[in-house]
Amino acid sequence: MSDDLRERLHELGRAAPLREAPDLAAVRARARVRHRRRRVGAALAVVAVIGLGALATTARRDDGRPNPSVVAGPTGTTERQGGPSTEPAGDPLPAGTYVVDRPGSVQVLSPAGEVLRELPLDDGHPLPSSRAMAGTVVVLSRERSVATVLDLRADDLRTVRLTEPLPSDLWTLAPVDGELAIVSTVEEAPYEQPAEVVRWSLRDGTTDTIATLARPGGGRISADERGDLVVETVSASADCAVERVPAGAEVSETLPVPDCVDRAVVVSRDGEALVSYGPAGLQLLDPETGEVTGTWSVEPPEFEGLSLDGDGRHILVGNAYDDEAHGPFLLVDTAAGTVTPLPVRGTAYFVG
Amino acid sequence: MLLDQNGVIAARRRPPALPLTVTVPTAPAFEDFYAASVDRLTRAVAVTLGDHDLATEAVAEAMARALERWNQVSGYDNPSGWVYRVAVNYATSRLRRVKRRVLRAEPPEQAEWMRARDHELATALGRLGHDHRTVVVLRFQLDWTIDQIAEALRVPSGTVKSRLSRALRELRRQMESMGRTFDVGEDVS
Numbered sequence: 001m002s003d004d005l006r007e008r009l010h011e012l013g014r015a016a017p018l019r020e021a022p023d024l025a026a027v028r029a030r031a032r033v034r035h036r037r038r039r040v041g042a043a044l045a046v047v048a049v050i051g052l053g054a055l056a057t058t059a060r061r062d063d064g065r066p067n068p069s070v071v072a073g074p075t076g077t078t079e080r081q082g083g084p085s086t087e088p089a090g091d092p093l094p095a096g097t098y099v100v101d102r103p104g105s106v107q108v109l110s111p112a113g114e115v116l117r118e119l120p121l122d123d124g125h126p127l128p129s130s131r132a133m134a135g136t137v138v139v140l141s142r143e144r145s146v147a148t149v150l151d152l153r154a155d156d157l158r159t160v161r162l163t164e165p166l167p168s169d170l171w172t173l174a175p176v177d178g179e180l181a182i183v184s185t186v187e188e189a190p191y192e193q194p195a196e197v198v199r200w201s202l203r204d205g206t207t208d209t210i211a212t213l214a215r216p217g218g219g220r221i222s223a224d225e226r227g228d229l230v231v232e233t234v235s236a237s238a239d240c241a242v243e244r245v246p247a248g249a250e251v252s253e254t255l256p257v258p259d260c261v262d263r264a265v266v267v268s269r270d271g272e273a274l275v276s277y278g279p280a281g282l283q284l285l286d287p288e289t290g291e292v293t294g295t296w297s298v299e300p301p302e303f304e305g306l307s308l309d310g311d312g313r314h315i316l317v318g319n320a321y322d323d324e325a326h327g328p329f330l331l332v333d334t335a336a337g338t339v340t341p342l343p344v345r346g347t348a349y350f351v352g
Numbered sequence: 353m354l355l356d357q358n359g360v361i362a363a364r365r366r367p368p369a370l371p372l373t374v375t376v377p378t379a380p381a382f383e384d385f386y387a388a389s390v391d392r393l394t395r396a397v398a399v400t401l402g403d404h405d406l407a408t409e410a411v412a413e414a415m416a417r418a419l420e421r422w423n424q425v426s427g428y429d430n431p432s433g434w435v436y437r438v439a440v441n442y443a444t445s446r447l448r449r450v451k452r453r454v455l456r457a458e459p460p461e462q463a464e465w466m467r468a469r470d471h472e473l474a475t476a477l478g479r480l481g482h483d484h485r486t487v488v489v490l491r492f493q494l495d496w497t498i499d500q501i502a503e504a505l506r507v508p509s510g511t512v513k514s515r516l517s518r519a520l521r522e523l524r525r526q527m528e529s530m531g532r533t534f535d536v537g538e539d540v541s
Contacts, residue, residue: 005523005534008473009493013395015469016404024383030416143511 093152096314096331098307098350099132106130106139108152108351111314111331113342119150119157132351133173133269134225136180138202140166147182149202152351162205174223176210176247179203183210185218185231197221197229197245197252211245213252220264224271230255230287232265242274244287256290266307269350275315282317282332296332296339307349316342316350380431382422386415389432392494397439400489402463402478406443414439433504436490473534476526484519487512492536 096111106128108117119139121128130139135153140146145165150157162182171184176199186209187195195218197211211229217240219232227247234240242265243252257265257274264277265285273293274285284294307316315332331340390411398407414435418425425431466474477485490501501512520536527533 003532003534005488005536006492006495008470008534009399009489012466012470012473013392013399013493015465016395016398016407017465018391018394018398018404018408024386027386027412027415027419030412031419 093135093351096350098316099130099137101128101130101139106137106150108137117150117152119148121148129169129171130349131171131173131182132349133180133223134175135351136173137351138173138182140171144169147200147202147205160202160205162200162207164200164207166200170218170220172221172223172229174199174229175225175227183221183223183229185213185221187218195231195233197231211250211252213243213245214254215241215243215252220266222266224267225269226271228267228271230265230267230274255287257285258290277317282315294334296334314350380426382419382426385418385426385431389435390415393432393436393439396489396494397436397443399466399477399493400440400482400486401443402466403443404463404465407439410439410443411435413442428503430496430500430503432494433496433500436494437504440486472527472530472532475530476523479526480519480522483515484522487515488519488523491516 094111097116098109098111100107100109105121106119107115108119110116119137121139128139129144130137132138135151137150137152139148139150141148143165144167145162147160147162148157149160166182166184167186168184171182173180174183175181176183179202181202182200184198184200185195186198187193194213194216196209197213198207199210200207213231213233215233217233219234219240221229221231223229229245229247229252231243231245231252232240233243242255242257244255244267245252255274257276266275267273267287268275268284271287274287276283276285280295282296283292285291286293315334317330317332331342332338333340394407394411397411398404401407401410417438418431418435425434428434463474466477477488480488486505487501490496490504491498496504498512498516505512524533
């Protein structure tokens with residue numbers, strides 16, 4: 001066998017037992033189906049709005065029992081049970097304020113969609129990578145080696161050079177030791193060891209390992225405002241799992257989330273619920289028991305990418321794998337029972 | 353319409369226009385692009401994923417998406433890069449939904465057809481991370497330039513070079529551990 005890498009790779013490619021590539025007519029047919037599906041998806045979104053309205057009016061779960069996450073308040077308004085609002089008194093950022101990554105910029109939008117602040121980016125990144133929490137927006141540079149930190153409450157903008165670039169786009173913001181920080185999982189090929197949970201300081205860009213996962217792999221990570229982390233672990237040798245790292249703990253604990261292979265799971269900002277998206281729809285889960293406490297049918301089912309706002313009332317549901325960028329988004333108001341398609345593309349996170 | 357072997361527009365410069373002659377640049381026909389690139393792209397995605405069926409499905413989907421917006425995609429310097437990226441994204445999404453094993457459902461070292469052809473190379477490729485495997489495939493199987501790879505992956509050229517350098521070092525280390533070696537025949541940059 002030749003020692004030439006190029007020749008050997010060409011040989012390897014030629015060995016692929018490919019089915020015959022679809023002819024052009026099949027590709028054209030697939031494009032037509034995609035077009036129709038988009039139109040049907042738009043129609044289903046409208047149907048979902050109507051259906052969710054009816055669902056929220058009765059504030060009941062699929063099984064007919066009252067939804068424990070969304071209940072009618074004494075004055076006919078709605079409020080969320082559980083922990084207090086994470087929104088500080090006098091906060092200039094209304095709940096539902098969100099951040100959207102756009103080509104060339106990051107925008108802060110009001111719940112009504114008005115652009116409150118725009119942060120132009122000139123590093124040529126076609127789609128920025130940002131996260132938001134507690135009034136702070138962090139945007140990573142193209143090589144994930146510089147963080148731009150926008151504190152909306154203090155109206156402060158600064159950059160921090162990270163001592164090591166983040167290895168992947170799976171990261172979150174979380175309060176660690178009283179400071180908001182970047183947190184991500186770090187694992188080495190062949191990804192069969194439990195990943196380390198690493199903190200990148202937004203003060204000086206230094207890193208340190210804050211915990212280790214109990215199971216192999218690493219993956220999507222989210223945090224609540226107390227600093228508890230939830231990580232979906234993924235590896236080739238073990239079933240996937242949803243791990244929680246309580247603030248200050250050195251090792252994660254496994255949450256009782258069944259069927260995690262087929263859903264995206266993030267923790268709500270108040271830590272009182274897990275939000276799941278998959279074929280079963282949009283669900284709220286009790287993090288202690290894995291019990292489903294609320295279900296919404298939101299179409300199309302390919303949507304994933306979730307964020308809850310500061311008071312847990314709104315959920316952003318995003319399409320994680322579109323062609324050029326992420327989107328479009330649906331804004332789910334769990335109290336009013338409405339689903340509003342947002343006229344934005346990009347990844348989006350609530351900041352207020 | 354000029355396509356090179358990679359399905360990339362080979363010549364973008366128009367001949368000098370005669371006075372009073374209006375030359376309208378024409379986009380390459382999708383049919384020509386498809387015929388020139390579908391097989392090579394599918395084989396490259398198959399080696400990247402280690403899954404030939406998923407590769408065929410993913411490239412078909414990516415081609416349908418390219419057709420939907422061909423006016424835009426045909427204007428890119430490397431439409432094949434766009435299709436490759438969309439295909440791998442689509443495959444990733446499929447794997448996540450089906451098995452939640454991101455690009456590791458069947459790493460190349462476990463793919464029967466790859467091991468049967470070249471056991472050592474399949475094993476060594478399977479031990480590379482996804483990013484490193486990707487740049488090796490794009491550089492040496494598709495023969496793309498550093499800049500073409502950078503555009504396809506949306507990362508700076510310097511990142512491609514450093515990934516390629518590290519990938520080759522690791523690939524060589526893996527091959528040598530099996531008593532084999534390889535050469536790349538040229539300056540990889």
